[in-house]
Amino acid sequence: MPITPTKKIWMDGTLVDWDDAKVHVLTHTLHYGSGVFEGIRAYPTDRGAAVFRLREHMVRLHQSASMLLIDVPFTVDELCDATLDVIRESGLDSCYVRPLVFLGYGEMGLNPLPCPVNVAIACWPWGAYLGDEGKQHGVRMQVSSWRRMDPNINPSAAKGVGIYVNSQLAKVEAVKAGYDEAIMLNTHGFVAECTGENIYIVRNGDIITPPLAAGALDGITRDAIRTIAKDQGISFREENILRSDLYIADEAFLSGTAAEVVPVRSVDDRVIGEPGPITKMIQETYEGAVRGQVDQYKDWLTYVE
Secondary structure (H helix, E strand, O other): OOOOOOOEEEEOOEEEEHHHOOOOOOOHHHHHOOEEEOOEEEEEEEOEEEEEOHHHHHHHHHHHHHHOOOOOOOOHHHHHHHHHHHHHHHOOOOEEEEEEEEEOOOOOOOOOOOOOEEEEEEEEOOOOOOOHHHHHHOEEEEEOOOOOOOOOOOOOOOOEOHHHHHHHHHHHHHHHOOOOEEEEEOOOOOEEEEOOOEEEEEEOOEEEEOOHHHOOOOOHHHHHHHHHHHHOOOOEEEOOOOHHHHHOOOEEEEEEOOOEEEEEEEEOOEEOOOOOHHHHHHHHHHHHHHOOOOHHHHHHEEEOO
8 A cells, every 4th residue: 555755754863854754775674674662543523632542652653673582772762752753744643653763774694693683664644444334344364375374483462564475465465366365374283373364263142262372463453352342241262263163153253453453355265254243342342442432442542632
């Protein structure tokens, strides 16, 4: 999806013009992939733009960096403030925000420890990641031939820059085969997650999602869905899911900051169908919550002004 430039990008404590936000070609992360990032969204509300679960995202950014032995030179509070500054400068009331921690110019080689650590935060307008049609009627999924990496190969709990090569391979395979998105199994054959989303099935009125031990990212949207489900009296549990469980699910859906909540229409050409009642309820409640329309979830929002 093309990026629409905005006014400023925050880089290491300074707001710089969009076109001046550049790095050297010998930037360490460009060569070796050691860096971490987050995806965050801001939404329009009756009080202006609000960022969904901003602090939780910045805490996870620090945790990801810690797993890769990267010392982030800014605190969580400083990064939260910087995010609000970038959004204010953009003038947008709805946008996607990308914080990035990367190893900069000055060192080369496989030992990253001497490298300078740089941080950037950008935002831009971004619509439905898997398309408006997908959000309304569901997406077509393919179980990928590429396996989700074992956590002892790469820390799958970290949102690491280079780690997402694994997801890109699965995504490209699915798109070239005519599907919208891919589902990745772990090395034991259980469902882990999608290329950039957590996945859920509905069976006998219960929501089931893979456990973190299966390779699923500890999604912030995933946590919101757990809360919404429990508040609605719906059982939400973590349990290993087989590929065949996807084929016979009563309902299925995905979640992620970029994708939001998206129904699954089919998996490997096994039709699940139009979005079911539980999927619709989760989707509608989530979309209301991020826009400040659900009082009990207003503490999930950080208002820009």
